[in-house]
Ligand SMILES: Nc1nc(=O)c2c([nH]1)NC[C@@H]1CN(c3ccc(C(=O)N[C@@H](CCC(=O)O)C(=O)O)cc3)CN21
């Protein structure tokens with residue numbers, strides 16, 4: 001959690017103001033931050049200086065792994081994070097490719113599970129990676145990428161955490177995740193949990209011990225209307241120790257993740273946190 005607070009402090013102290021055209025707001029911004037999570041020792045990187053809605057973060061990840069393309073599917077899992085981008089985003093609402101209420105288009109999981117090729121096929125990137133890792137194969141390209149510039153016009157938002165690269169070394173599984181744009185008070189709070197859980201889950205279903213997950217943020221920012229809460233409330237608090245995450249050991253295959261897994265299969269123990277802070281969200 002210290003590395004998260006250090007990043008927040010660095011943005012507050014050294015960030016530069018950048019006007020963002022899409023949201024019409026200014027963001028205090030730094031470039032490049034490298035976060036690291038010790039998945040092998042189960043140090044779950046949950047933010048403790050405010051209440052963190054970790055279940056919604058895991059639900060969002062599960063939706064991506066299932067290839068969901070609709071905010072209603074995310075809601076059914078217990079995650080409301082896509083409602084605004086699917087339904088209140090002016091440029092997406094007028095896009096003729098939007099298939100009605102709650103449609104998100106060809107974003108995230110759609111690219112991960114069904115990347116369309118120019119010769120009419122669809123590639124399941126996640127299945128390829130899981131199949132290879134299950135056989136102990138790391139071809140130095142065990143990559144799942146959601147970043148498909150040819151289809152940006154077909155989705156409500158370009159993916160933020162866009163590439164996940166798995167590696168096997170000494171019998172242990174590692175993950176490097178890259179995030180091009182990071183809303184540090186809101187999104188990163190979720191994204192840290194997701195990178196951790198992604199490595200823990202893929203290790204579990206491919207039969208490997210998880211080691212470390214490395215999370216690179218490129219454009220890391222705090223929106224102008226979030227700054228006061230971050231600087232004068234959240235950063236004034238003392239963090240608590242990291243909690244632990246327990247994942248149901250009965251989850252053994254990709255099919256399990258696709259079919260019966262729910263948020264009841266994840267438990268956090270020892271989570272001590274300060275009061276909730278409601279940060280403004282920018283669409
Ligand atoms: N501006 C912006 N920031 C983001 O972090 C973000 C986007 N847009 N668009 C796409 C997704 C959606 N994400 C979101 C959306 C909402 C919350 C949010 O409201 N979190 C609250 C409450 C969550 C809850 O009650 O479940 C929080 O306090 O963490 C977090 C991440 C992350 N992404």
Ligand SMILES: O=c1ccn([C@H]2C[C@H](O)[C@@H](COP(=O)(O)O)O2)c(=O)[nH]1
Pocket residue numbers: 022157158160161181182183184186187188191
């Ligand atoms: O997982 C996510 C998804 C989104 N975000 C944030 C980062 C930005 O503040 C916005 C996306 O805006 P762009 O104009 O497309 O960069 O959402 C996040 O932090 N984590």
